[in-house]
Amino acid sequence: MSLPRLHDRYELLDELPHVTGGRLYRARDLAFGEIVGIKQLGAHCGLDDAQLEQLQNTIRHVQSLPHPHLARLYRFEAESGLIVQEWVQGISLLDLLRRRRELSLGEALGLLARLPGTLDFLAREAVPIPRPLLGKLYVELAGNAAAETVAGTPLDRWPAYCLKLNPLSLRGVLGGPATDETTNTVVVDPRQPTEIQEGYGPREFALLLYELLGGRVREVDSRRYVPLGALGEAGNAVLRRELLGMPHADCESLWRDLLHSQSDALRPSRKSEPGTAAPVKYQIPAEFLRCVHPGVALQLEAADPEVLSIRLTARPRFTVGRSATMADFVARVLPENAANNARTNRLSRIHALLEIANGQITLRDGNGTGPSLNGSFLDGEALMPSRPTTLPQRAQLVLGEDYALDLIPLERREPPEWEITNLDAWNGPAEKPPLAPYAALVCEPGEGHAPSSHSAWLFTEAGFGLDAAGRMIWDTRGRGASPAAFQYYRGCFWLRNHALPEPVLTGSDTALGWGEVLPLVPGQTLRLGAHDFKVHVE
Numbered sequence: 001m002s003l004p005r006l007h008d009r010y011e012l013l014d015e016l017p018h019v020t021g022g023r024l025y026r027a028r029d030l031a032f033g034e035i036v037g038i039k040q041l042g043a044h045c046g047l048d049d050a051q052l053e054q055l056q057n058t059i060r061h062v063q064s065l066p067h068p069h070l071a072r073l074y075r076f077e078a079e080s081g082l083i084v085q086e087w088v089q090g091i092s093l094l095d096l097l098r099r100r101r102e103l104s105l106g107e108a109l110g111l112l113a114r115l116p117g118t119l120d121f122l123a124r125e126a127v128p129i130p131r132p133l134l135g136k137l138y139v140e141l142a143g144n145a146a147a148e149t150v151a152g153t154p155l156d157r158w159p160a161y162c163l164k165l166n167p168l169s170l171r172g173v174l175g176g177p178a179t180d181e182t183t184n185t186v187v188v189d190p191r192q193p194t195e196i197q198e199g200y201g202p203r204e205f206a207l208l209l210y211e212l213l214g215g216r217v218r219e220v221d222s223r224r225y226v227p228l229g230a231l232g233e234a235g236n237a238v239l240r241r242e243l244l245g246m247p248h249a250d251c252e253s254l255w256r257d258l259l260h261s262q263s264d265a266l267r268p269s270r271k272s273e274p275g276t277a278a279p280v281k282y283q284i285p286a287e288f289l290r291c292v293h294p295g296v297a298l299q300l301e302a303a304d305p306e307v308l309s310i311r312l313t314a315r316p317r318f319t320v321g322r323s324a325t326m327a328d329f330v331a332r333v334l335p336e337n338a339a340n341n342a343r344t345n346r347l348s349r350i351h352a353l354l355e356i357a358n359g360q361i362t363l364r365d366g367n368g369t370g371p372s373l374n375g376s377f378l379d380g381e382a383l384m385p386s387r388p389t390t391l392p393q394r395a396q397l398v399l400g401e402d403y404a405l406d407l408i409p410l411e412r413r414e415p416p417e418w419e420i421t422n423l424d425a426w427n428g429p430a431e432k433p434p435l436a437p438y439a440a441l442v443c444e445p446g447e448g449h450a451p452s453s454h455s456a457w458l459f460t461e462a463g464f465g466l467d468a469a470g471r472m473i474w475d476t477r478g479r480g481a482s483p484a485a486f487q488y489y490r491g492c493f494w495l496r497n498h499a500l501p502e503p504v505l506t507g508s509d510t511a512l513g514w515g516e517v518l519p520l521v522p523g524q525t526l527r528l529g530a531h532d533f534k535v536h537v538e
Contacts, residue, residue, distance in 0.1 A: 009467040010038060026087060031465030031473040032483060041081035052078055062167050064394040065125055069118040071166045072478060079448060088138035088164050091147035099151045102214030105230040107155040114163055116251035119201045122167060129201050130169035133208045138164050202254045206242040234261035279419045282496060282517040284426055287510060292428045293521040294491040295537035303532040310454040314488045316356055316435055318457040323349035329443045329455040331403045343402040348372040351399045356435050362388035374400035396446055404446040408476045410439040412460055420517060429491040434459045442474045461487045470529025493520040493537060
């Protein structure tokens, strides 16, 4: 029996058995062609309002942490209890240990080489380390290497790999054997004080290494330490002190002591992680080489009034408010009715102002000359009209008490991952330095609000994909190449096709094929997915 499709975007492939706290699926994200994990926790995750808010805060905080060795959390729907997260293509460390029984010292040190820094990063960001660690670690394998193949192969024969940690720890209990409803989910809000003691991370890391090398954790828990033959006397001394009462300050210092204790025996060989690919080459179609129109705002107006328009701004300022003519991101409570219109009217025409200062994105309440009607809040902290607040990473902006949106900075990759081979034949303006060290800032409505348009603050590029209904989806994954992208380059707006089917992406009746980039000028007609748009450039 085939599994259903979610939101015209996620094609459920199979369900994983024996999962507590809900149902876990392997699914294909149709917008970006990648495999993701989808966990269904039941309506409102089986939590009361306070617990649900705590879970939302936890997930939002984890989403704001850009780290190459943390599995990404892409989406959370509180009402339906849906979590979409990165699916690590490879093998779990727990599965590897079950198949091997124990690892050699070289293999354990090689696999864990990046983990101490990752755990210390979580500690600095006040994110509790998931327990037990062994069940939250996954080895991502380059290429199409199968878990069954590498499980029985020595580590030095593996393809390039990367150890990733799932930072979100959810422990759920089902309501009963015949139901998939989640009745309880245990989470920790990182913004609240916790009882985590100093040395907690190093101890968990030491327990993990002890277990990988064949030790039995219950012996440590009973205050008995059985020496490991793989470590030798010096290495066992380091691990024994950590586990039985003399913790290190952090995981990196424990790691250095362990390596020093093995200096005469074995050093870990760090397997190289997947390297940086050469830039992808693009070409401007010959019929568009004369298309040059500099501007600072791009509006793609949909031919169908039911389809969302797309607005990209490249000005030094970005505004958020209810005015459709003044704001770059239009905040309106939908659907329109008397009650929702009253809530919309409690927002200012320009409610919050974003600017660039010293290479950072900053926010102020109001329109730059005065405050908003009822205040703005960034992750719960009030914004001031006269004192800018720096946007740290991904954060939630709340306008008064009526509208919430997620601000998602997209990292700029250096060096650029693309180049235009026939750019010399295009007679456009000279390049200028980008306004900010980001690719773009994407705005997505939160807390169940429907968008009134697709909006982004564009510095260099904003990637997107198309769902099964042909609707545009911003690429906020932070990994991999986007199927297509809007670019701001040399003072002009561009549309780039990396992997969308040729008939889907069209500029002025000309199909834009793979590896082609289109300079956008007023009057062009674009077909993105299933919808037609007219190009306006200011």
